[in-house]
Amino acid sequence: MTTTNKEIYDAVIIGAGISGLICGCYLAKAGMKVLIAEQHHKPGGYCTTFKRKGFSFDATAHCFGGYRENGMTRKVFEDLGINKKIKIIRSDPASQVVMADKEVFFWSDVNKTIHSFQAAFPDESNEIENFFYFLIKPNPSSFSRIRSSSFGDLLNDYFKNEKLKSILSAPLLGIGGLPSSQMSAFIGAKLFSEFLIDGGYYPEGGMQTLSDAIADRFRELGGELKLSCLVSKIKVKDNKIRGIIIEKEGFIPSNYVISNCDARQTFLKLIGKTVIPQDFILKIKKMTPSLSDFILYIGTDGNFESSLIPGINLCFFLHYDLERAYLAARKCDIDGFGGFLLHVAHDKSTILAYIPASYKNKSYWDNNKHNFMEFLVKQIEKYAVPNLSKHILYKEAASPHTLHRYTLNYRGASYGWAGTSSQLADPDLRKPSFIQGLYLTGHWATLGVGISGVIYVGYDTAKLIVRKEKIGV
């Protein structure tokens, strides 16, 4: 083993996704010498922005949540001074769900949101209020008691109306990739409270501004961020982390390795099967990743007429059968899915539309990408933005293969592991007991999804390490 870099890091983080960046900031703030190695040429993971023909498109994530007073995202941004580097705006309402004959809005005032649901479903008025208060009341045990339930079970505890249950589940199929029957109640409740009730925040200038601001802060705190830097191995000896190997640079010693990249890759490729217990390898091979997405990016002339509020997230379905929609998404049956998710930029310059989709193979997307784009444009034109075609100046799409190519997430998974209750909070996917000094952070750590979820995991991972090192939080 050759050591080309004599510096020894206290911690190396693989991947500059939001969770890796946040974890890095806290570790550096505590005085540790930290390196973040990112294979892409920009930081952010799924929270990046790209430019084409003068348009600026958010690649995947297009807003964030948890920024209320005492919210996790706000706490972390204030701790690190991120909020001083960027201007955060929010559309109000932040989200709209339209299904066949009903529609509801998510407003910044939760009571207004409750009223929106009550107006659509007057028969379930009391239950709607109870449900929302269950989600927003700060009782630490209220979410832990729903650990093994599905989000569907939780909805059944409150409601009888099937349409109401569907309208509460629909946005979660969009932002979590599962129908309520399969989504963990805990993850569903968290997504609901952090991303829908308290969602729709946006860093002015685009999502990259947020990732860049956190990366800047990391550097200011003394951290080193290497971009276009692919890690090829995690070195482990006697069940203890020794460091990493970076392509073209060689061995870099470190006491801790925090992986913010794909979990299968972390274990099966970077660490290697010889170091990992056989039963763990079998387990990880059996685990199910979340679905990916097909994403359409549209650059417009900004002059289109639509009832949609700029900055809003629309979840649209022609029907209420989300089980059917989920199966259609798995088969990449865009027509059978019967809906779409859509985000109009605050300045109306761009539109991002997406539907959950499975990985398939490259030739499938080579053959179908164009049809998918055309179909989605027609659907949007018909149901959300009339005459859209006349206002399109540029359009492009990302398939699950594109998402994989840019982030190396297994099968282009949008949310790490599928958020089922059986895959929730696995201790070996957070801090594997068989390798001392190894931690996972981000959406593959089985604790949380969405930007606020991965911010929590990044913050908490740093806290665990800093406590272990006894250097104060």
Add this chain to the structure above:
Amino acid sequence: MNVDKIEKEIMSIISDISGFDIEEINLDTKLADQLEIDSIKAIEIVVAIEKKYKILIRDEDVPKIITVREAVDLVNKLVR
């Protein structure tokens, strides 16, 4: 199964998940108040205990675990 052994093992799990040193943890330590155990950490602890002892903890019993002692008592009851 040895009761003292279970006690030590559970303290070790809680120490791992909370990040607090095992010396700072005793049977009367309150998980939420003293070790900053929130709902997701409570779930992490329960899942880790279930995996270690191959037992099933009912969801309704999770909020009843206030101190380390309740976790130890629950495991002792379930492994018998």
